[in-house]
Structure formats: C-alpha cells, structure tokens
Amino acid sequence: MHERSAAIAAIATAPGRGAVGIVRVSGGEISAVVQGLCGRQLKPREATYLAFLDAASQPIDHGLAIYFPAPHSFTGEHVLELQAHGGPVVLQLLLARCLEAGAAGGSAASPVRLARPGEFTERAYLNNKLDLAQAEAVADLIDASTEAAARSATRAMAGVFSAEVQLLRERLIEVRMLVEAYLDFPEEGLGALQRQPIVDRLAQASSALATLRQRTQQGALLREGIKVVLAGQPNVGKSSLLNALAGAELAIVSPIAGTTRDKVAQSIQIEGVPVHVVDTAGLRPAHESGDEIEKIGMARAWGEVQSADVVIFLRDASRQQQPDYSAEDARLEGELAQKAGKSVPVLSVWNKTDLAEPAAITGIHLSAKTGVGLAQLRQRLLHLAGWEAEREDAFIARSRHVQALALTQQHLQAAWVYGEGLPDAMELLAEELRLAHNALGEITGAFSADELLGVIFSRFCIGK
Template sequence: MSMLTGDDTISAIATAIGEGGIGIIRISGSKAMAIAGKLFISKSGKTVDSLLSHQVMYGHIIDPASGETVDEAILLSMRAPRSYTCEDVVEIHCHGGPVPLKRILDLTLVQGARLAEPGEFTKRAFLNGRLDLAQAEAVIDIIRSKTDASLKVAVGNLSGQLSEQVRALRHAVLRMIAQLEAAIDFPEEDIEEAAAADVAQLIAEAKSRLTTLLATAQTGRILREGLATVIIGKPNVGKSSLLNALLREKRAIVTDIPGTTRDIIEEYVNIGGIPLKIIDTAGIRDTADVVEKIGVERAKALVEQADLILLLLDSSAPLSPEDRAVLELLPGKQAIVLINKSDLPARLETEEVEKYTGGRLVLKISVAREEGLAALEQAIVDMVYGGQVSPGEAAFVNNVRHSAALRAALERLNDAEATIEAGMPSDCIVVDLREAWEKLGAVTGDTVGEDIIDQIFTQFCIGK
C-alpha cells in the first residue's frame, strides 16, 4: 500500500483524560523530530536529532517563547519506518495531569503540528501498510475489551489470525479465477468443462472454510460487545438478589469511562470470560419488581433489547398470573429459566412451567445460599460458545462489518456454484468469483472505499 500523501505532522494526547502518574503526547510525521527538538532540553546536553531510533532521553519541556520550564519529561524517539505509523514518531512522557499535558500539546501545535483526528495514528499505520484494516479495527477492540476472553480475541485479530484466513480464502478464489480464465484463453484445448468441474470442487472447499469462520461470528460479537442480559420475574422473586450475587466482588466489573472511546457508561459482569451487559441495571436495583412497578409493557421492552433473558420463578409459591405473563415473553428469545428459593418447601409444579419454556434450560437455584450459580455460569458459557474452541485457539469474527462482508462473499460463491450447475460459460462464473474476491478484500481493506475507512477510524479515540 502506498505511503500517505501530504506532509502533515500530527500531535495528540495519547493517554486517558484525568490525573495519572504519566501522560503521553504523541507526535507523528516528517517534522516530529524538529518540533520536539524546539521544545525539549536534555539534561545531558544531547539534541533530539542525535537520538537513534528507540532511544530515550531525560530532560525538560521548555516554552521557546518565554523560556519557562513546563514539565520534567522523558522523550522517546522512533524513526521511520520502525514506528507505529511508519513515520518519524516522538513520544513525550510527562506527568499525567490535564494541565501539563494540554500545555505541551499546545506547544507542539504552535511549533507546526496539527491536532490529530480521531484514530489518525492508526489510520496512518493502515495507509502505510503496517496494519491491514481488520488489524486496525482490532486495536479499538483491545482498548474496549471487557474480559480476558474478549481481549484474547482482539489480540488474536491484531496479530493477523482473522486476516490470514481471509487472505488464504482470497488466494483460493483467485486461483479459481486464473484456472477458468486459462480455459477461456485456450478454447481449442477443450478444457473449459473440465476446469469448471475442478472449480466447483474448489468452491465447495472454500464455502466450507468460510462457513466455519462465520460460525464464530455470534460468539465473537458477544465477546466484543457483551451479552445484553435482562433479569425479569414477579415481585420479590429475587431479581435484585441475583443481580447482587452476579456483581459480587470476585466478579470483574468493567465500566467504560466517558470521554475516552465511548459516550455512555455501561456495566459489565464477567461470567466465565463472557461479558454480560446488564440492561436497565439501575431500574432493576431501584425496584424489586419489574412486572408490578414498571409493568408488563416495560418488561417486553427490556426483553426486546436482550440477547439473553434470565427469568426467575419462585419455587415456594404456585405459578401466578404474573409468572405466566413473563413466561409468555419467551418465544423467539434465548432464555434460561431459574427456579429460585429451592431451599424452601417446593410449591411450584415444574410440569406446568415446562409448558411455557419450549425446551429451554430450567435450573433450580437458591440465590440466598448461592446454590446453582456455578451451574448458571457454565450454562451461559456453553450457550455463548456453542461447542466452539475458546478464544486464542482460532480466529474469531467479532465485527459486524466483517461478518457482513464474509456472508456476502459466501452468497457470491453460492451464485458461482449455481452458475456452474446451470452449465453457463466460464466468464459468467468468473464474474461471481471476482465479486466474492472483492467482498473478502473488504475485511482486510484491500477493496474497501475511502468513505468506509473514514467511518471506521472516526470511532477511535484522539491519540490512537
């Protein structure tokens, strides 16, 4: 991929907003060393220009206009192409307060840098060929990872696990195209029919590989975005107690901080590596009763948003009209039915419950005694992975854009297969195969439009 056009040098704060031990200002571009040289005075007397790539110097940031010392700092030099952006990059590591960071950033802008756009450092890494588009998107997935499992998927994609499989598929499709075009170019050899038969076999193999990859998409999406989960049930059935049990201290809770990469705060509970995104957490905590105080319509709205419903019933009481109203929300949804208070004398008839559950998993638990919670956790893990290998062992499709492109490629392969079965000319088969090849290229960025690229990188933080 060609290098960036233009000669802009960009600068931004690369660390999170707020107070911290260390803050970093990142500068990238042909003027990065010169700009840093105007601001940084080494304690040893060395100049920034004298630094070799990946060396550091200790010193101070000075305002050239006033001679004022702004902060104590360490300067790190990374010469092109051995840097994140493949350009000259300088990082200024100073104290992590908002005032010194902003002062130093402003000084870099005064000296000729411009403020980086969201994701522009990673965009330059992509445009300069250091990362493909799938790897670049994995960077933001790493930043937003909610559990170790989601981190492993993102790191695997950054290392090229997904890209390697997609490139192998593109290469296979390209070989099919070459084989058919060779048959078209030499009609006197009468090999066109044989070539089509060979390609039909190759298409079947490519479809199988693509189907296997797409089978990871649902799990990958959940690991990336979280399993949207709602807890519903009648009054006093134990919803708040279950939520508190899930949120106990040994669980990891991850909160996205506003102003970094996202605009909203969401609460996630780590269940065996699966990030459960609890829907309407505040509402469930504030009321012990979704059905009575919010109403069945509100419960319906929550259910519509959910990937998973945890429906609580009371083992110590017969099935009530409220229970039936909630059970009737289950059709078409993924749900686990939890019969709580199993430590008390049972008055609930499970046979009646099973009339509504449609074969869904029913677990007996006691939230008060923390019985059955391990089984619930395992059930959620099994439901999400569906028998697939765990993250780190294979490539996972965890991005809606990627899964859409892969599904479109599979459709084009199906079209090519149908074209062969209909006995149509090889050039018609080639048209379908080229479209499949292009759809696969959209994943890695080889055949994607500039508007899509811009849209992807605007989701990043400034400074990444």
C-alpha cells in the same frame, strides 16, 4: 499542502495524573518541532534525557525524547515521542509547545495541529503499517474488559486474523482465475478436467470460511458480550437473582410485589465473556397493573425483552400450586416467546427451590437465596450465547467482520449452486465469486479490482 501530510500531535497517555505522561507528534516534516522542544536534532530511535524547552528556551520539564524517522515508526511517518512527568498541566504545556514550534518552523516545516481521535492509527493504516482489521484490534486491545478479550485482540493485532482472511481471499482468487479464464476463452470448452478443480476449490474455500466464521463469532462474543434480560411476574426473585449473579446488592429486594420499577443493569463476566444482565419490573396483566410508574416500568421491561440476546423467564417454585399464579405464568411464557426476537432463546428458570421442588423437570432449578443452581445457570448462559470454552483461538472481532463473513458465505453458497450447473451458469458463478471476494476484502480494507487483475496476469500465460 495535503491534509494528510500535516503533522499531528496529542497527549498519548490517559487523562489524569501519572508518573509518566507521553506527548506524541507525527508528520511529514517535524524537525522544527524536534529542534524547538529538544534544542537539537536527535539520534534515531534512541532515548535522550533532556530538558523540554519553551519558546524562550526555558525548560518546561525534563524527560526522555525519542525520534523515530519514517518509515520505521507506528504511523510510518516521522514521529517524536516526549516522555515527561504525567501531570495534566505539564502535558498541556508540552502539547501547546509542539503546535507552536511547528508553526515557528517556517514554510519548510509541516504545521502541527491537534490529532483527531484514532488519527495515529488511521495514518498507520493509510501508510500500510496495519490493515483495517489490525487497526481495529488496537482499539479493541485498549478497550478489552477481560483477559481473554485482551489476548484475542493481541492475536488480531499481530495480523493473525488478517492472515487467515487473506488466505481465504487467495483461495477465492484461484477459483476466480479458473472461471474467468473460461469466460475469456470459451471456445476451448470446459471438459470434466476443468470442472473438477473449480468444484474442489469451491469446497475448500467453503470449509475454510466456516472455520473462520466460528472463530470470529467467538471473538465478537468476547468483545461485545451478550445481553441477558431477567423477566417474570412480580416477586419471583429477579432482583435477588441479579444480585446473586453480580455478587453485590445492586437492586432493592423486598417481599412487596412491584419493588423494581425501573430497569437495573449490571455487567458481569462469565469465563471472560462479558454478560450484561438487566433486571426489570415485574410483569403483570395490563388490566391489573398499578400506578403510572409501574406501567412505565413494565413498558421498559418489554423494551428490554425485545433487545435481549437471551431472556431468563424467572418463575417462583413456591407459588406454582396457586392457580392464579400458574395461569398468569403460562400466559406470560407465551407473550415472552412472542415478543423476544425470533432466534432469541427464552430460558425457563425456577427460583426459590429452597422452599419448594418445581413440578416441571425442564428448565433450570435454582435458589437465588442459597446460590444452588447458579453455576448451572452461568454455564447455560454461555452455551446459549454460542461460547465454546475449549476454543482458544478466537479472534477479537466486530459485528462488521461477522457480517462480512456471513455475506461472503451467502455468495459462496450461491456460487456452489451455480457450480452444479456448469458450464451454463459460468457467468453467474463468476459474479457470485466476485461478490464473495469483495465482501471478504472489506474486512482488511484490501479490496481492489486491480489486485485480481494483477494476480491473473502474473500467473496466467495470457499471450498463448
């Protein structure tokens, strides 16, 4: 029997106790499980209150059973859903009973095994109930840590994202049709009349892609958030700033230089965007650094800087007049810019402005103690992350999608260049379009060469 047609079973609700717990079975033939557990066959899609029976026909629990015959179920297969009391033991008993009843069904029935993680959704994808992007959105909705993330996951799950991707693919297919037709029938030549539609459609596809990329990037931001690393000399107030941003006393604050030795991380959210803030050990020149632990702490701090999306370079406004302090600050600023990733912004932030006004006008001025300037810092972080608050149409997305769209754009740009040199570069243009089309197809998992052929043959009168 094919591996995929085996029935699978799992507890669908979260572990622990709850008022209700659900066991779900999905597979090719599950009537033995229905019979074994419910003592009869069930009407489709109707909740029936009954006793869930063990092998000796004794009740394990009472609850609701619903049978969804294929293809009208989440997975597209026959599905049995048992809603029982939500205790871990009772749910384990029910699950074990489902496996047993499947095995007892004889050769006519599918054997039932435990489902792998995500396997119900995987089957929904394989049975064309969802495409890849929608399947991912199911997981994203469950994992969503903010309301905005949940709303954009719902949009993606409903297929809005996939539909946009599909629209763009159709535009590419149209250009490809024109190009491939020329390649197949070059003797007919490419006059101005035929060049223009190709160029026009390329332009349309490029601009649609640009919009889609923006919306997707916003969605990736909502899902993955950004990592902000607090770096600076000892005692400038990094731990105080972490605590102020988090609104909780997470890291130890003291006037002793070198208080923080290890990194302290906390996730906060700003307007629904997850921001992972990392407080680090104060940085001093290597020849000055104290004991072994402090050296390890500083090495970790540099490690964090290297993987940051944004670095906050925190400076002490009350010490700016001290030559030693400001010389070290200038050196550190250079080293941070060098060690942070190439496109990673290093944001200069002056702290302790309640004690002294910073001489520098640039950068953000704040006081972790009084809270002045915190709101401005939050906005600045969102801005640096590329967040556009007014955009309400973000799609929850993964870096996989963002990368696929970036790749599509690269190929479209190359295609554009070849488009300038038509008709000589026709074959190169065709190849770039094919690559762009493939890259896009990876998002929904829809790519197949046959699809393009099908469209070409159905729309073109090839037998002329």
